[in-house]
Amino acid sequence: MEACPVSDERRFTIVVAASTVPAGADDTVPRFVLDQAIAMAAIDHRIAIHILAPHCPASHGKAWPQTETDDGRVTQHRFRYAWRRWEVLTDHGIMPAIAERPARAMLVPALMVAQFFALWILVRTVRPDVIYAHWFTPQALVARAVSRVTRTPFGFTTHASDIVVWRRFGAMGRHLVRSTTQRASFVSAVSSQTAQKLTAFFDGDAREELLRRMKLIPMGVDVTHHELDSGDRHHVAIIARLVPKKGIDVLLEAWPRVLDRIPNARLTIAGDGPLRSSIAQAALALGPSVAVLGYVAGAAKDRVLADAGVVVQPSVIAADGDSDGLPVGLLEGIAAGRIAVASDASGAQDLLTNGVNGYVVPAGDPQALAHALVLAMNLDGERRNHLLSAARQVAARVAWPHVAAEHVAMIKNDLPATPRAGA
Numbered sequence: 001m002e003a004c005p006v007s008d009e010r011r012f013t014i015v016v017a018a019s020t021v022p023a024g025a026d027d028t029v030p031r032f033v034l035d036q037a038i039a040m041a042a043i044d045h046r047i048a049i050h051i052l053a054p055h056c057p058a059s060h061g062k063a064w065p066q067t068e069t070d071d072g073r074v075t076q077h078r079f080r081y082a083w084r085r086w087e088v089l090t091d092h093g094i095m096p097a098i099a100e101r102p103a104r105a106m107l108v109p110a111l112m113v114a115q116f117f118a119l120w121i122l123v124r125t126v127r128p129d130v131i132y133a134h135w136f137t138p139q140a141l142v143a144r145a146v147s148r149v150t151r152t153p154f155g156f157t158t159h160a161s162d163i164v165v166w167r168r169f170g171a172m173g174r175h176l177v178r179s180t181t182q183r184a185s186f187v188s189a190v191s192s193q194t195a196q197k198l199t200a201f202f203d204g205d206a207r208e209e210l211l212r213r214m215k216l217i218p219m220g221v222d223v224t225h226h227e228l229d230s231g232d233r234h235h236v237a238i239i240a241r242l243v244p245k246k247g248i249d250v251l252l253e254a255w256p257r258v259l260d261r262i263p264n265a266r267l268t269i270a271g272d273g274p275l276r277s278s279i280a281q282a283a284l285a286l287g288p289s290v291a292v293l294g295y296v297a298g299a300a301k302d303r304v305l306a307d308a309g310v311v312v313q314p315s316v317i318a319a320d321g322d323s324d325g326l327p328v329g330l331l332e333g334i335a336a337g338r339i340a341v342a343s344d345a346s347g348a349q350d351l352l353t354n355g356v357n358g359y360v361v362p363a364g365d366p367q368a369l370a371h372a373l374v375l376a377m378n379l380d381g382e383r384r385n386h387l388l389s390a391a392r393q394v395a396a397r398v399a400w401p402h403v404a405a406e407h408v409a410m411i412k413n414d415l416p417a418t419p420r421a422g423a
Helices: 032-043 094-100 102-126 136-150 164-183 192-199 204-213 248-261 276-285 298-307 328-335 366-377 381-397 400-413
Strands: 012-017 047-054 074-079 130-134 154-158 186-189 232-239 266-270 290-294 308-313 339-343 359-361
Touching: 012 032, 012 102, 012 136, 032 047, 032 074, 032 400, 047 102, 074 102, 094 102, 102 136, 130 136, 136 154, 136 164, 154 192, 164 192, 164 204, 186 192, 186 204, 186 400, 192 204, 232 248, 232 298, 232 328, 232 366, 248 266, 248 276, 248 366, 266 276, 266 298, 276 290, 298 308, 298 328, 308 328, 308 366, 328 339, 328 381, 339 366, 339 381, 359 366
Parallel strands: 012 047, 012 130, 047 074, 130 154, 154 186, 232 266, 232 308, 266 290, 308 339, 339 359
Antiparallel strands: none
């Protein structure tokens, strides 16, 4: 693995460790790690960021490292952890990959070992002020180890189920989560329900201390090109990875109830993932009112949001414990001025108040979901404008400049001169 050192000593250098980062404009994995890095660099010209991610199918055959900004202050690096055809563990998330093929769990130790050495080399090369890990598993664990040997402070953001897996390991898992969190210089969660998954490992004074230290900061969205017209109020859209935690099966079960009330309603499902084939088959059985587009990005994504009047996120907790933190696709819909309908397993309840700036329904309840969708589609002009006005205030709170500033403040304000002593 090659590295690009930053020569300007005045810069504040961050090394970001993540498992899922797009390898190019046509990569279908979520972009929020890369978008966050670019946004943080944009608000402070002294910040330089190096992103380290494992190889995936989309990254093979490309030259690394790559600069992600014109001024070269955001650079992405890749590392190998297996034979090329086996490097699929992080393509669309580790847990979904293992759920699809359980044998892939054997790649996790190789990933962690390779990530440790790649991160150690990068830290030794660029000498960052801090290591910032996205996801507790495995990045925060690896960042902790590299922090220890290089004396570089580290912190992490937990996104959802990346922490829950350690409950399966009993006392050892609880100790690992507690000690890693206590050693971290800063900790954030993308939603309150994600934070609860972490705080559940603590009790007493340790829990109170974590609640005091931990920040709730969602990932952001680009709102600069939004403010679309109202769209077709009888058109519902979801933009998401097609995995169990997104609850699209609940949405498809709810859809006939919607059609009973609004016969001309349309549903667009945009995304890719292991469930795409089964979702397409189920949609076909529901007739022409449901369209499955596959992955969309850029102008294609904008067209989906422009045509729809309602965005939906019916998240559930999957059988393997996988769950959403706060889906970026839903935030993009809100930023585009769309009425949002989401389940209480999506994390959206941090931003949405039912009936005030959107609708929140119980997860896994197709009847409640259908009722909320009908309400959203049947809003009269005055009521719809009131909800949209309130939703725009939500969009302002999750715009990247605002969210990135919060992340930068957290990292810098909570950063000690030396790594936090662990328990």
